[in-house]
Amino acid sequence: MNQEKEIAFFKKIIISIKDFEKYPELASKKWGVVLSYLLKLLLVFAIVTAFALTYQMAQELQNGLKYIEEQIPEFTYANKQLKMDSDSLIQIENMDNLFMDTIMIDTQEREEETIETYKQNLQKAGNGILLLKEKAFIKTQVTEGIIEYSYASLEQTYPIHDFTKEQVLQYFSGTNLFLMYSGMFVMFAIYIFLLYAISIWGDIILLGVFGFLTALFMRLHLRFSAMCKIAIHSLTLPILLNAVAILLDTFFHFKIQYSEVMYMGIAYIYIITAILMIKSDILKNQKELIRMLEEQEKVKQEMEKKKEEEERQKEEQEREKQKEEKRKKEKEEREKKEGNLGGEPQGENA
Numbered sequence: 001m002n003q004e005k006e007i008a009f010f011k012k013i014i015i016s017i018k019d020f021e022k023y024p025e026l027a028s029k030k031w032g033v034v035l036s037y038l039l040k041l042l043l044v045f046a047i048v049t050a051f052a053l054t055y056q057m058a059q060e061l062q063n064g065l066k067y068i069e070e071q072i073p074e075f076t077y078a079n080k081q082l083k084m085d086s087d088s089l090i091q092i093e094n095m096d097n098l099f100m101d102t103i104m105i106d107t108q109e110r111e112e113e114t115i116e117t118y119k120q121n122l123q124k125a126g127n128g129i130l131l132l133k134e135k136a137f138i139k140t141q142v143t144e145g146i147i148e149y150s151y152a153s154l155e156q157t158y159p160i161h162d163f164t165k166e167q168v169l170q171y172f173s174g175t176n177l178f179l180m181y182s183g184m185f186v187m188f189a190i191y192i193f194l195l196y197a198i199s200i201w202g203d204i205i206l207l208g209v210f211g212f213l214t215a216l217f218m219r220l221h222l223r224f225s226a227m228c229k230i231a232i233h234s235l236t237l238p239i240l241l242n243a244v245a246i247l248l249d250t251f252f253h254f255k256i257q258y259s260e261v262m263y264m265g266i267a268y269i270y271i272i273t274a275i276l277m278i279k280s281d282i283l284k285n286q287k288e289l290i291r292m293l294e295e296q297e298k299v300k301q302e303m304e305k306k307k308e309e310e311e312r313q314k315e316e317q318e319r320e321k322q323k324e325e326k327r328k329k330e331k332e333e334r335e336k337k338e339g340n341l342g343g344e345p346q347g348e349n350a
Contacts, residue, residue, distance in 0.1 A: 009040050012037055013041070013236055013240075016234075017237050017240075020277050023233065023274035023278070024274075027230050034232055039197065042193055044243070046188075046190075048246065049243060052246045053184075054181055054188060055251075056250055057181075068165070068169065072165065074165050076163070076164045076165075077151075077162055077164075078161075078162040080134065080151045080152045081107075081133055082131060082132070082133055083107050083133070084105060084107045086106075086107075087108060088106070089105070089106045091103070091104045091105075100128060100129065102121070102125040102129075103129055103131075104122065105130075105131045106130075107131070110132075118130050118137075119137060122146060123145075125139055126139075134151055135149060135150045136149050200235070203264070203267070204228055204235070205228070207231035207264075207268070208227040208230075209224075209227075211230060211274075212227045214271065218275060220278065220279055220282070222275075230274045234271050235267050238264070238267050241262070241263070241266070
């Protein structure tokens with residue numbers, strides 16, 4: 001556990017990208033360590049993506065404010081009424097900067113037939129807004145029909161009572177603009193992090209199943225949980241490349257074709273490579289085990305041979321000892337016999 005803590009997060013990124021031989025080790029890590037790595041990786045992705053989205057929104061907002069400043073006549077809002085220096089309908093089409101298909105503004109007193117005509121045109125739009133003197137109509141793709149709001153009801157919800165065109169432009173500047181961008185960034189980062197933290201498990205399980213079946217095909221019995229851990233690390237490069245693709249699209253308007261296919265394709269390559277590395281390690285360990293067994297057998301045979309030699313030498317020594325004792329005994333008996341034979345004549349002469 002202490003060794004796992006010593007590995008820095010960015011070092012783990014490098015290992016996950018280029019050190020295939022360490023994937024078997026990564027598969028043996030505890031789930032707490034692997035999930036911590038995944039969450040940190042998603043946090044990096046969420047921060048990069050949130051920065052890109054915030055930059056896009058800032059560009060769109062600046063373009064929208066510039067359009068209002070240059071193209072929209074002077075207007076004021078007071079006493080729950082909107083007034084604009086124009087006697088005719090102002091209609092703006094395809095306002096991509098404000099994510100609107102159409103914006104219609106007419107603050108003059110109009111008959112109901114004219115207003116119904118405005119609403120019919122608004123109904124044809126995917127996203128649009130109609131601003132009248134005392135109320136507004138909004139149409140979006142996610143809502144059915146047109147929603148009507150009176151300025152009086154909006155004042156009860158939002159503390160907005162009066163403003164002018166100049167005040168609107170001033171509001172979206174300086175500290176207010178910085179706070180708005182900061183709020184956007186935090187909101188985007190949290191949203192993207194939570195979204196990917198949930199949705200990425202579909203990819204992890206899919207890659208885990210693919211790796212498990214591939215391992216069985218290669219006659220390897222690997223645990224599904226280990227394959228999921230490998231899948232998490234195999235997604236490192238695709239996630240980082242996805243973040244780079246977002247930055248390229250944001251700042252250079254360069255789109256990478258088939259990015260989703262590439263995203264999973266790279267992960268599949270990592271999974272297959274990791275399985276091959278595990279199989280190679282297993283074969284290497286088997287060869288090492290066989291070599292060790294052969295060495296043990298050789299040592300055992302040498303020890304047995306040495307033991308037999310020692311026993312043989314001991315037997316030789318024992319035989320030599322017995323022979324020596326036998327010779328000694330025969331010599332003693334011979335000397336005793338000779339002594340007896342030498343003493344008999346003397347007794348007869350006496």
